[in-house]
Amino acid sequence: MDLTNIGIWVALVVIWIATVLAKMAMTRRMTRDHPVSNRPHPPVVSGFFLLNPLRVLLTKGVKAMTHEQHRALGSVFTLSFFGVNITFLVGPEVLDHFFQGSESEISHCNVFEFMVPILGKGVGFGADITTRTEQMRFHNDALKRPKIRNYIGAMLQEVEEYLAKWGQHGTVDIKHEMEQLVLLISSRCLLGKEIREKMLDEAHTLFRDLSGGMSLTSVLFPYAPTPTNRRRDAARAKLAKMFTEIVKSRRRGSSAGHHVQEDDVLQNLIDSKYKDGRPTTEAEVTGLIIMLLFGANNTSSVTSTWTGACLLSHGRWLAAAAEEQREIARRYGDRRRIDHDALLEMDTLHRCVKEALRMHPVIPVFFRKLLRGFTLRTKEGIEYEIPGGHHLASPALFNSRLPYVYRDPNVYDPDRFGPQRQEDKAGGRFSFTAFGGGRHSCVGEAYAYMQIKVIWSYLLRNFELKLVSPFPDTDWSKLVPSPKGNVMVSYKRVPA
Template identity: 50%
Template sequence: MEQGSKFLNVGLLLLATLLVAKLVSALIIPRSNKRLPPAVKGWPLFGGLFRFLRGPVDLLREEYPKLGSVFTLKLLSKNITFFIGPEVSAHFFKAPESDLSQQEVYQFNVPTFGPGVVFDVDYSIRQEQFRFFTESLRVTKLKGYVDQMVFETQDYFSKWGDSGEVDLKYELEHLIILTASRCLLGEEVRNKLFDDVSALFHDLDNGMLPISVIYPYLPIPAHHRRDKARKKLAAIFASIIASRRQSGKTQNDMLQCFMDSKYKDGRPTTEAEVTGLLIAALFAGQHTSSITSTWTGAYLLCNKKYMSQVLDEQKNLMKKHGDKVDHDILSDMEVLYRCIKEALRLHPPLVMLLRSSHTDFSVTTKDGKEYDIPKGHIVATSPAFANRLPHVYKDPDTYDPDRFAPGRDEDKAAGAFSYISFGGGRHGCLGEPFAYLQIKAIWSHLLRNFELELISPFPEIDWNAMVVGVKGKVMVRYKRRQIPVD
């Protein structure tokens, strides 16, 4: 009995000591005055990792109504703070690189793009390399690229019969890599080395897995094939560059633009840099364009109203210009543009955009709540979720290209960064004009020359892919028009 009383007294003494220590700690250690965003509930140590891996968009759908437009998700030792909606996204898109950086969060691209380019160089060099991209996509260059896009499109669909059934997704994927090869990689690749280069890019592509984001150098078979393909591509482009320089022959393609580019100090680009920039350009555009082309077609084939509108637009342009299709005529296709833009709003291939915070900063929500975001957080936004906010877009899950028509302009009414399929601000996609022209060139030709019918169910989203695209086949029955767009 006495022994039990002794243990009880010791226990009470320990409890009292802990309470006093906690009280003293609260009094003498200053509290943080940071107004931290609300946090997603998660498991100890793992945080919300398992929910995140099951699908970040599903997580956002569940947490946004409860936590609002700014909230933090803990993933192991990392904190990801989401900014959802145009009211809180300005800092994400406009902050200088010294405050919010891309470099740390996109390091997983380095083994694919190669050393010395994009995310493997400091910001000042990266800005100069982005200038090379900008110069290669000037309107004068785009006009030449359009001629090549139109040629490739006409040649590809000339091989279709008078009628048949095809997997539209497969067809568009193959046409777009042909077009990209001619416009970006050059005629040497397109005419002689296409099969070899295409297979190597396939190995590069398959070497970028979800696990690669966390462990890009993990010694797995897919990474070994990626690294082997990267070396072979470097050798191929080194040979092409050397041949062009020796012959003095130039081409109207992105390869030539990168070869001719010079840094501010006068230094020309190296063979390794040209190769890396070309790989980055193809990765940025190939998947996104083929995915958006497929969604555009799927929606048009299921919406008679908009199919009728785009066909009328093609008829009017043909009355005015005949069969001619060039840069300026494609630029006049406003109805088709809105149909592509709406497909891209509903299905942006990049689900999340990321930055690494180098400084503390504050953000105010549309409800007037102010939060302090600590240095070291990963800051994220999601085009796939933000593009469907009901306070920005009316009936946001409905395909309605007219929402972008003059007079409605829903993407502008709610302010900047309401439409973020191409990112925005300091890091907006440089290839946006190229992408629209490429997709317009393809669909203009299809609309003018074929009657099309979707015969498989409307496609589902492939959430398991690194670049979120179309799941399964998109089967279409076609019949060649005897008189184009009669």
């Protein structure tokens, strides 16, 4: 998005919420609940007193604003802006209902209405809760660990073939390399061999146009007849036609009795059935695969880049991760071929990825719409009633660096997740929310870790790497904050 600070994005989303208040008026009347107790509401910042947090938000970002208000008001506070109340929840102690509440009590659909034209009606955020829950089950089934085991070979093949194009030594922008690698892996494991082998360039172009639906104007006005929205809709229509033909072709082959079971997520979605026995439609498969690709592509490439930047900036951890690879290679007897079981043993690399996610979460702030009021107790023992109709915000960017949860939170230290410390578990259930949590936790968490570990285990085994550009700042102009600028890495191939 064309912004220079995530704070601006958040502020403009607030303004957008205000513009749709009229449309939400009926919903608000229907969901306005009666007080559930006589407990006080959280402290509210409004009117003239809102000027300072807005100034901090716009100039320094959501993390600085949250820090300032948290220090002044505690772990639960409300910003009231044009009649819209956004209640911030800071710390794992106050996040249970945020992540665990039922859809009838707390929802995030209104926040993601701009995704409906991208995914299609009847899919994801454009479906009723019963249908959406079943569709999430389809995703879950396709990305379960036993299924992921079958994708490892394809992931590794894509990595090997891509990195075979590198010379014996050289310098690359690792951010660009991660984007290309993850795209190839996603195309192979998610979209299917038809896309990977015949239509990858066309699909890539269409997905890029479809991503225009994540621009600021499209987020605020998803149905406005803007050039960006028209390109988004045209790309969506072409992708729907492409996948419809693939789904029909696979189903015809199955009906004719000479169907070869494909080993990809697309086939799993084609074979999925609702509880009443109804199979998924071509339109639903298209929307579900687009949803997965949006979730997998940007987040995995960004996390892969942050992982590399962090590893290559901390010699101790680079050495530890490389030694782990050598040990696993000795144990398995083949330095270049690593299977699913070996990936599960890469505890050091896993913790390095997890620590990169803690420090650079791909979703800086989680939002929900509260439909029914509830009470909570803060770390300090104060009880508040949160009224229905409020929007809730969980600032993961701030929560992941709370010093009473994470020791020296601004230091890259994967040991904090090791068996001796386990700071994320000691801090409470929702201390680590890089993949969300509770009812809406990311179904692709295991897949994402495996994909990133396949890439970096191969790099660590086969190359000597060095970060030659400064450690990157964060580019807050993207919906998924990413490393800013080029991330230049020199490489030297290790002899076989």
